[in-house]
Amino acid sequence: MDLPKNLLGFPVEEEGQLSLKGFPVFFSTQYEVKTGKIGSVDCLFVSPRNDTQLIPLMKTVARLQADLYRPCVVVAPLSSYQVRRLTEEGVAWVVSAERFFLPFLGLSLASGQGERRRPSAYLTPQAQRLVGHIIDRSWAGKSTSEVADLLGKSLPSVSNYFAEIARIAPEVFDSRGRARLVAELSPRQVREAWRALEPFLPSPCRRRAYLKAAEGVDVWFDRGLAQAGLTALSATTMVGDDPWRTYAVSSFQELDALMTATDAQEVEEGDGPDALIEVWSYPPEAPNGFVRDLPLYLSLRDRGGEDPRLDDALEELAERIGL
Numbered sequence: 417m418d419l420p421k422n423l424l425g426f427p428v429e430e431e432g433q434l435s436l437k438g439f440p441v442f443f444s445t446q447y448e449v450k451t452g453k454i455g456s457v458d459c460l461f462v463s464p465r466n467d468t469q470l471i472p473l474m475k476t477v478a479r480l481q482a483d484l485y486r487p488c489v490v491v492a493p494l495s496s497y498q499v500r501r502l503t504e505e506g507v508a509w510v511v512s513a514e515r516f517f518l519p520f521l522g523l524s525l526a527s528g529q530g531e532r533r534r535p536s537a538y539l540t541p542q543a544q545r546l547v548g549h550i551i552d553r554s555w556a557g558k559s560t561s562e563v564a565d566l567l568g569k570s571l572p573s574v575s576n577y578f579a580e581i582a583r584i585a586p587e588v589f590d591s592r593g594r595a596r597l598v599a600e601l602s603p604r605q606v607r608e609a610w611r612a613l614e615p616f617l618p619s620p621c622r623r624r625a626y627l628k629a630a631e632g633v634d635v636w637f638d639r640g641l642a643q644a645g646l647t648a649l650s651a652t653t654m655v656g657d658d659p660w661r662t663y664a665v666s667s668f669q670e671l672d673a674l675m676t677a678t679d680a681q682e683v684e685e686g687d688g689p690d691a692l693i694e695v696w697s698y699p700p701e702a703p704n705g706f707v708r709d710l711p712l713y714l715s716l717r718d719r720g721g722e723d724p725r726l727d728d729a730l731e732e733l734a735e736r737i738g739l
Contacts, residue, residue: 419452419461419491420513426455434460439483443476451486454518459508460488468492470501471682477507478623478695482668489518501685506619506718519618539584539616541697542567543577547613548710549598550581550588552737556600563598585612606738620696621715625671626660626689630679636661636691639674642702644694646726648712652736655729662692664700664707664715671695709737 419428430452436444443449450461460480464473468490477488490502490509502509503517510516539547546563549555555563564574578596582589588609590599601609629636645662649655665671671693674680683689694715700707707715713733719726 419510420516423454423510423513423516423518427453429453430461439479442472443480446472447476449480454489458486460484460486461491462488463491468494468498470498471684474502474505474507474623478668482622505624506621538618539580539613540577541620542569542573543580544617544620545698545701545711546574546577547581547617548708550601551606551610551613551710551739552708553601553606555598558598559592559595560597581613584616585609603738610739617714619715619718620698620700620711621664621694622697623668623671623695625675625682625693625695626685626687627675627678627680627691627693628683628687628689629691636663636678639678641665641674642700642707643705644700644707644712644715645692646716648706649716649729649733651706653729653732655725658692660689660692662694664694664696664702666696666699668695709733713737713739 419430421428430450432451434449434451436449446465448463448465450463452459452461462473462477462480473490477490480486480488487508490507492509492511494502494509494511499509499511499515499517506519508516508518510518538544545567546555549566555566558566560574560578561571563577564571567574567577569577575596578589585608587605588599588601590597599605641663642665643651643662644664646655646657647662650657665674674693675682680691696711696715700711702708706712713730716726716730
């Protein structure tokens with residue numbers, strides 16, 4: 417299908433075929449990938465050459481985005497189910513000038529009613545991770561060198577994270593002589609910082625994989641995985657868990673290794689999975705076995721409106737964080 421020339425006032429431009437040398441062979445045999453722009457944002461347009469199969473498509477998009485640092489946009493005729501699943505996964509798609517979902521631009525027009533927000537570039541993953549500790553005040557008073565040790569990153573990198581965040585919410589940092597520090601924020605300052613920073617904080621979850629292990633559900637319990645999603649939320653609120661447990665890992669390689677170790681197969685949500693594995697854009701910290709509250713909130717935020725019990729639980733979680 418042809419791309420629209422304009423989406424809610426943003427010009428759409430195709431530039432040319434992307435060389436897929438170095439990627440798995442099926443990328444080029446199953447998909448046409450072109451470079452281009454929507455507005456001023458560089459992106460990749462991914463079109464299945466044959467029928468759209470969701471699981472391999474989402475794997476391809478996740479790999480391209482992780483390796484090339486550009487958002488991918490699926491361009492194809494899609495069924496209502498495919499639209500819902502891609503939207504749940506945060507994968508951008510365009511069906512026509514009247515139906516599209518472009519989360520990296522804050523644009524959605526899925527059912528005849530458009531929503532347009534100020535375009536923004538997200539903070540880098542480690543800066544997002546740092547924001548979590550700023551908002552929950554767990555790293556208040558920490559210097560750049562202390563944060564570097566905690567993140568396991570170099571001092572120049574952490575200085576860049578500080579600068580990224582300071583461009584949006586400078587009040588979250590303080591100085592002591594020449595040292596930069598995470599500020600000691602009052603509850604009111606936390607709420608103000610959250611309002612400024614929230615548009616720049618996507619879900620940490622880059623991909624979700626529903627898995628079914630050969631040995632059954634018990635295989636997941638002794639692997640020391642960080643519990644996430646509704647599994648984590650149900651541990652501290654009245655909302656019920658899914659029929660499967662949800663865990664978070666920090667890379668696609670970790671997901672692949674986990675599937676190999678458990679002899680697990682990826683299945684669709686309706687095929688009776690026994691685990692849901694979320695691949696996060698930064699390491700999921702789980703000091704008590706469950707991921708931290710703010711990343712958990714961000715990972716579930718877009719599911720609000722599905723169920724009043726979930727909305728109540730997310731509101732309770734937000735209050736606990738101090739948002």
